[in-house]
Amino acid sequence: MKKKGILIVVSGFSGSGKGTIMKELLKKYDTQYALSISATTRQPRVGEVDGREYFFKTREQFEKMIADGELIEYAQYVENYYGTPKAYVEQMLEEGKDVILEIEIQGALKVKEKFPDTLLLFVSPPSVEILRKRLIGRGTEDEKTVEKRLARAVEESAGIENYDYLVINDKLDVCVEEVHSIIQNEKFRVSRNINFIQEIRKELKSF
């Protein structure tokens, strides 16, 4: 029997580079990890494929999923719903894949409530100065947007203690290896090896 995978939630400041880390992780260890695919009611953009970027749903379909308890967590942004379908995540975990959810703290806490074994990982840049430079460096954001994102980071930083691990994204390749190592080492947790422990106890007693 294949060992069940681990569910991992990754959060981090906007500009922390968490998206890039996850992309690299999935590229480098593609048989080990699966990225959770969100369901959304927003319209697909050009090039987006249903079941790849998102599961595209109508408002009615999405609200039925909520009612039927088919979402681990969901939230509404602007006019649209976004959520994490439980079935896909559970299927991947059963196949032994470690499943990554990239969501914010409110969602992270909801996931942890439903799946207490979830590993919560927070990504931070080495310093606020670097965070600011990265946000400005994107060039797509004006000064006001940068300030807004930094203000948002203040809020997010209040919740870091709810996470299990903190990784600092200084050098991308180093950080990717750290994240991989943290996740794989989690498999040695006593709480994730109760079956083996019970087996050993049974064998010991039969001697």
Added chain:
Amino acid sequence: MKKKGILIVVSGFSGSGKGTIMKELLKKYDTQYALSISATTRQPRVGEVDGREYFFKTREQFEKMIADGELIEYAQYVENYYGTPKAYVEQMLEEGKDVILEIEIQGALKVKEKFPDTLLLFVSPPSVEILRKRLIGRGTEDEKTVEKRLARAVEESAGIENYDYLVINDKLDVCVEEVHSIIQNEKFRVSRNINFIQEIRKELKSF
């Protein structure tokens, strides 16, 4: 300022090979780890050096150490005291070394009480059959002693849930790397990075 080291307690069944794992770990990463040196009232054996194998103490000295709170934990076996001097451990931790204590569960829990950040690691052989073979294979133990050690293992196995990680010693070199990786990854724990988190928060607010 150098980052403080981690205190690690390693326990495991007699015959699990934990002693060999620790020896290899200390040999391979000698600048990273320090083995805690116990104090004892037993007589030094030929070749043993005070402050290397043990800190050799008289009964009066040892009991004064107990009275003065200089031991993290101690126990009495047969006629002699064995204990872990706090000063040496704290000095090594301050120097940034990860300090390893090889003790049994009762001691492990006492250490965890005094140093809540302690990492508890349990070493198990892959199966009871292999454990038995290893104990017999030593050749120094008769059948009765092997049975006694297996009975002791039953007691020890009852406490595994108090540990953080379980490593299975199948192949020595693999196991040494796993232990090293588990300990080093522990440094990313949110609870071990509170200073950094507070620094980030302060910087964010000053923007």
